[in-house]
Amino acid sequence: xxxxxxxxxxxxxxxxxxxxxxxxxxxxxxxxxxxxxxxxxxxxxxxxxxxxxxxxxxxxxxxxxxxxxxxxxxxxxxxxxxxxxxxxxxxxxxxxxxxxxxxxxxxxxxxxxxxxxxxxxxxxxxxxxxxxxxxxxxxxxxxxxxxxxxxxxxxxxxxxxxxxxxxxxxxxxxxxxxxxxxxxxxxxxxxxxxxxxxxxxxxxxxxxxxxxxxxxxxxxxxxxxxxxxxxxxxxxxxxxxxxxxxxxxxxxxxxxxxxxxxxxxxxxxxxxxxxxxxxxxxxxxxxxxxxxxxxxxxxxxxxxxxxxxxxxxxxxxxxxxxxxxxxxxxxxxxxxxxxxxxxxxxxxxx
Amino acid sequence: xxxxxxxxxxxxxxxxxxxxxxxxxxxxxxxxxxxxxxxxxxxxxxxxxxxxxxxxxxxxxxxxxxxxxxxxxxxxxxxxxxxxxxxxxxxxxxxxxxxxxxxxxxxxxxxxxxxxxxxxxxxxxxxxxxxxxxxxxxxxxxxxxxxxxxxxxxxxxxxxxxxxxxxxxxxxxxxxxxxxxxxxxxxxxxxxxxxxxxxxxxxxxxxxxxxxxxxxxxxxxxxxxxxxxxxxxxxxxxxxxxxxxxxxxxxxxxxxxxxxxxxxxxxxxxxxxxxxxxxxxxxxxxxxxxxxxxxxxxxxxxxxxxxxxxxxxxxxxxxxxxxxxxxxxxxxxxxxxxxxxxxxxxxxxx
Numbered sequence: 073x074x075x076x077x078x079x080x081x082x083x084x085x086x087x088x089x090x091x092x093x094x095x096x097x098x099x100x101x102x103x104x105x106x107x108x109x110x111x112x113x114x115x116x117x118x119x120x121x122x123x124x125x126x127x128x129x130x131x132x133x134x135x136x137x138x139x140x141x142x143x144x145x146x147x148x149x150x151x152x153x154x155x156x157x158x159x160x161x162x163x164x165x166x167x168x169x170x171x172x173x174x175x176x177x178x179x180x181x182x183x184x185x186x187x188x189x190x191x192x193x194x195x196x197x198x199x200x201x202x203x204x205x206x207x208x209x210x211x212x213x214x215x216x217x218x219x220x221x222x223x224x225x226x227x228x229x230x231x232x233x234x235x236x237x238x239x240x241x242x243x244x245x246x247x248x249x250x251x252x253x254x255x256x257x258x259x260x261x262x263x264x265x266x267x268x269x270x271x272x273x274x275x276x277x278x279x280x281x282x283x284x285x286x287x288x289x290x291x292x293x294x295x296x297x298x299x300x301x302x303x304x305x306x307x308x309x310x311x312x313x314x315x316x317x318x319x320x321x322x323x324x325x326x327x328x329x330x331x332x333x334x335x336x337x338x339x340x341x342x343x344x345x346x347x348x349x350x351x352x353x354x355x356x357x358x359x360x361x362x363x364x365x366x367x368x369x370x371x372x373x374x375x376x377x378x379x380x381x382x383x384x385x386x387x388x389x390x391x392x393x394x395x396x397x398x399x400x401x402x403x404x405x406x407x408x409x410x411x412x413x414x415x416x417x418x419x420x421x422x
Numbered sequence: 423x424x425x426x427x428x429x430x431x432x433x434x435x436x437x438x439x440x441x442x443x444x445x446x447x448x449x450x451x452x453x454x455x456x457x458x459x460x461x462x463x464x465x466x467x468x469x470x471x472x473x474x475x476x477x478x479x480x481x482x483x484x485x486x487x488x489x490x491x492x493x494x495x496x497x498x499x500x501x502x503x504x505x506x507x508x509x510x511x512x513x514x515x516x517x518x519x520x521x522x523x524x525x526x527x528x529x530x531x532x533x534x535x536x537x538x539x540x541x542x543x544x545x546x547x548x549x550x551x552x553x554x555x556x557x558x559x560x561x562x563x564x565x566x567x568x569x570x571x572x573x574x575x576x577x578x579x580x581x582x583x584x585x586x587x588x589x590x591x592x593x594x595x596x597x598x599x600x601x602x603x604x605x606x607x608x609x610x611x612x613x614x615x616x617x618x619x620x621x622x623x624x625x626x627x628x629x630x631x632x633x634x635x636x637x638x639x640x641x642x643x644x645x646x647x648x649x650x651x652x653x654x655x656x657x658x659x660x661x662x663x664x665x666x667x668x669x670x671x672x673x674x675x676x677x678x679x680x681x682x683x684x685x686x687x688x689x690x691x692x693x694x695x696x697x698x699x700x701x702x703x704x705x706x707x708x709x710x711x712x713x714x715x716x717x718x719x720x721x722x723x724x725x726x727x728x729x730x731x732x733x734x735x736x737x738x739x740x741x742x743x744x745x746x747x748x749x750x751x752x753x754x755x756x757x758x759x760x761x762x763x764x765x766x767x768x769x770x771x772x
Contacts, residue, residue, distance in 0.1 A: 106516050107523060108504070108627040112743070113716065113736030154458070166456050171763040173457060180757055277458040366463070384734060385751070386463030393462070400750035401735070407530055413521040 079226055080306065082233075087328040087354035090124035098123030098409070101130070105412040114382065118402055119409035121360065125333045126242065130410045133403055136183045137241035138392055139323060140167060140174060141232065143190040143315030144210025145252030146219065150290040152255040154279055157210060160251045161194040167249060167391060168199045174247070177396035183245070188235045190228055190315035205231055211314055214259065214294045218301070218311045225310040225318055232319030237327040237334075243402075244327040244334045246341055247392025248316045251277075254367060257343035259291045259312035261369035263302040264346055265376055269295070272369035274339075277388070305350040313347075320344035325351065328358035335360050335402070336379075337395040338387060339367035346373045360402075363387055363394030429576055430656065432583075437678040437704035440474035448473030448759070451480070455762040464732065468752055469759035471710065475683045476592065480760045483753055487591035488533045488742055489673060490517060490524060491582065493540040493665030494560025495602030496569065500640040502605040504629055507560060510601045511544040517599060517741060518549045524597070527746035533595070538585045540578055540665035555581055561664055564609065564644045568651070568661045575660045575668055582672030587682045593752075594677040594684045596691050597742025598666045601627075604717060607693035609641045609662035611719035613652040614696055615726055619645070622719035624689075627738070655700040663697075670694035675701065678708035685710050685752070686729075687745040688737060689717035696723050710752075713737055713744030 098120045103109050110116065122131035142164050144157045167174045168187055178185040189196060191208040207227045211219035220228065237244035250256075254276035261272040273288050291312075295302070298311040309318055321344040327334050328348075336345045336359055349356045356377060363383035364370060374381060382398045448470045453459050460466065472481035492514050494507045517524045518537055528535040539546060541558040557577045561569035570578065587594035600606075604626035611622040623638050641662075645652070648661040659668055671694040677684050678698075686695045686709055699706045706727060713733035714720060724731060732748040 107739055110628060111737065111739035112523075113738065115735060115737075115747075166763055169763060171456075171761055173462075173758060173762065176757050176761045177754060180754065278460060382735070383751075385465060385732070387461065387465075388463065389457055389461035397465075397751060397754055401733075401747060404527060404530065404747055407526050408523060411521055411526045412523065413516055413519060 080229065083322070083325050083351050085329055087352065087358060088331045090357055091127035092124070094127045094129060095120055095124035097129040102409065104414045104416050106415055107412065112408065115401070115405035115408060118360070118405035122333070122406060125331070125358065131406055133242050133406050135241045136243045136245065136399065137238040138178060138183045138185045138245040138247060139235060140185065140187045140247040140249060140392060141190055141316035141319040142187060142192060142249045144193045145250055145256055145314050146211045146213035147215060147255050147290055148252035149213050150215055150286060151283055152287040152290050153252050154277055154283065155251045157193040157251055160249060161192045161196045163249045164189060164192060164196050164202065165199065168201045173389060173393050174391050177393065181396055181399050183396060183399065184238065186235070188231065188319065190231055190319055203235060207231065207315060214312045215290050215297065218298065219256070219313055220310050220315070220318070222310065228315045228318035229322040232322030233326045236323030237330065237332045241332060244323065244332050245337065245392050245395040246320045246323055246334065246344070247337055247395065248320060248340045248390055250314055250316050253314050253316065253340050255287055255291060256312060256314045256317060257340040258369050259294055260308055260317070260343040260347060261373055262291065262295055263308045263312060264305060264350060265372055267372055271372060274367035274369065305347045309347050317344045321348045321351070324348040325355050328355040333358045333360060335362050335395045335398065337362055337392045338365040338390060339370040340390055342370055342373045346377060349377060362398035365394070430579065433672070433675050433701050435679055437702065437708060438681045440707055441477040442474070444477045444479060445470055445474035447479040452759065454764045454766050456765055457762065462758065465751070465755035465758060468710070468755035472683070472756060475681070475708065481756055483592050483756050485591040486533045486593045486595060486749065487588040488528060488535045488595040488597060489585060490535065490537045490597040490599060490742060491540055491666035491669040492537060492542060492599045494543045495600055495606055495664050496561045496563035497565060497605050497640055497644070498602035499563050500565055500636060501633055502629070502637040502640050503602050504627055504633065505601045507543040507601055510599060511542045511546045513599045514539060514542065514546050514552065515549065518551050523739060523743050524741050527743065531746055531749050533746065533749065534588065536585070538581065538669065540581055540669055553585060557581065557665060564662045565640050565647065568648065569606070569663055570660050570665070570668070572660065578665045578668035579672040582669030583676045586673030587677040587680065591682060594673065594682050595687065595742050595745040596670045596673055596684065596694070597687055597745065598670060598690045598740055600664055600666050603664050603666065603690050605637055605641060606662060606664045606667060607690040608719050609644055610658055610667070610693040610697060611723055612641065612645055613658045613662060614655060614700060615722055617722055621722060624717035624719065655697045659697055667694045671698045671701070674698040675705050678705040683708045683710060685712050685745045685748065687712055687742045688715040688740055689720040690740055692720055692723045696727060699727060712748035715744070
């Protein structure tokens with residue numbers, strides 16, 4: 073690809089600096105709140121981070137935008153999942169229903185959700201609430217060839233940028249659905265962190281010992297096959313990534329470039345977040361992490377990104393579950409930061 | 423005290439058994455929900471626990487009752503806190519205000535809150551929203567004598583029973599305010615778990631190195647002075663406890679005896695929970711733990727009680743903050759358990 077007219081060049085465009093003065097004003101304000109300083113632990117840091125992101129001493133969180141990206145994975149042919157690829161379409165149909173995890177949690181938390189289908193093996197074309205792009209019938213089996221060719225990677229990245237954070241939202245949440253995508257995330261984790269496969273691969277949606285070995289073997293095969301192509305994050309993304317992971321990576325970078333913070337969900341989203349930060353390190357300053365999942369590779373990514381997630385509930389569902397569950401904590405942090413009585417205006421001994 | 427007409431005898435009355443059949447029905451129901459079994463981690467366990475508590479496959483959480491117990495601590499004279507005892511009354515006044523942590527979080531979460539003042543050094547008698555019992559001007563300095571005499575302990579326990587979980591509530595949250603009460607909780611932790619003081623004492627509301635040493639020394643002095651009186655949990659409670667801790671202990675036992683589960687807050691509440699379980703082991707089955715605090719003694723109590731708290735946010739405020747923050751997670755767990763589509767009624771491959 074010619075670097076001059078590289079359509080992916082925007083990925084490296086600079087991100088704004090979170091406001092240092094608003095951070096300092098918020099930190100001073102925290103010291104004036106009628107409680108021992110530091111006693112609200114992580115909630116104090118959240119409020120201070122949001123202040124720096126919104127360039128405002130008392131940040132608000134009225135508009136949260138959540139996008140669930142969906143894609144199928146050719147590597148599923150290697151028997152890496154308890155589910156077949158047709159299940160992705162069923163999960164997508166289910167997610168679009170109000171009786172899904174996404175439906176229930178987004179309603180309870182007042183989150184604006186859209187589902188973006190980048191490409192499933194079985195088309196899903198009769199759902200009003202789904203943006204159906206259908207770029208391809210999933211990725212290719214990355215044990216045998218690159219998951220995406222350059223054109224498909226570009227389309228997925230464009231889709232993530234176009235259908236990412238809505239203008240004016242104060243927080244972007246990405247989520248994902250895709251049978252086989254913990255295999256892709258593990259391959260990304262091992263490739264991007266130069267980590268042995270045993271340390272990046274978990275049980276995903278719940279595979280038994282036999283499938284677990286198949287999963288490890290498939291990822292080893294892929295990493296070996298593509299070893300010369302996965303030295304750069306975009307190479308990793310194209311060769312062992314997924315359509316939804318490429319879209320997430322782009323959506324995270326785009327949000328950060330527009331000064332919108334992102335709440336990262338679990339393992340698959342964190343793999344996209346890792347690539348986003350490797351492509352464009354400034355993105356990291358716009359990220360907050362929602363939860364620590366059961367997947368072993370997730371720990372390594374969190375450590376690499378120096379991330380302290382808010383929750384640790386042994387979740388492994390994906391679909392932005394952890395992010396939706398963490399949202400009330402963020403809301404509480406901002407409510408307390410905004411509403412608590414102050415020493416300087418009350419009869420309280422500091 | 424004569425055992426036959428012992429007014430504390432009720433503390434050992436049996437607690438009901440959480441329903442095994444409802445637990446099994448809820449667990450089967452979880453297996454039928456349209457998601458990989460186990461993928462919602464701790465949320466699945468929460469729903470199953472509540473089912474066993476409510477003897478109902480699909481439990482509800484409409485009525486949450488929160489009581490904040492307040493008391494002063496004579497040990498504050500030893501310089502164990504950054505605050506003086508007069509601050510307890512100020513914290514109480516602040517808590518009764520809607521601009522307090524309690525006020526803000528209880529409003530946001532729809533929690534019914536009352537504040538019960540068991541005894542502060544400075545009387546607080548002009549607040550409509552506070553139940554002002556004023557049993558004593560705080561406890562005695564437990565470095566010099568028992569914190570409470572038998573009559574005062576009995577009054578505090580009676581108050582906890584009388585002003586504990588409201589009839590018909592589905593969850594009881596206890597909270598506490600009392601300058602010096604992490605010293606009391608550390609002393610309880612060391613006495614009840616036979617733990618060296620270095621492992622039970624933390625920085626409380628934020629003491630510096632010098633006060634930290636004074637705090638350790640005061641607790642060592644107290645444990646040595648009362649060593650023959652603190653071999654039983656009620657002896658621990660009377661000699662090194664606090665008015666609010668005695669009330670919490672009683673309120674936890676009373677709730678469990680009435681089949682009302684309790685959401686335990688941080689270190690001080692967990693010290694009361696530990697004593698409640700030592701006095702009446704059946705109480706443990708009615709407990710859920712909200713958060714892991716910064717206090718080192720808290721870890722030991724949680725381990726002893728085999729408790730896995732929902733949150734770990736480095737809180738150390740008390741005032742039921744962690745419990746109020748954990749509540750949305752419990753609500754989400756029950757919403758998902760109730761509302762998720764089922765494999766058996768949907769077109770989804772199990």
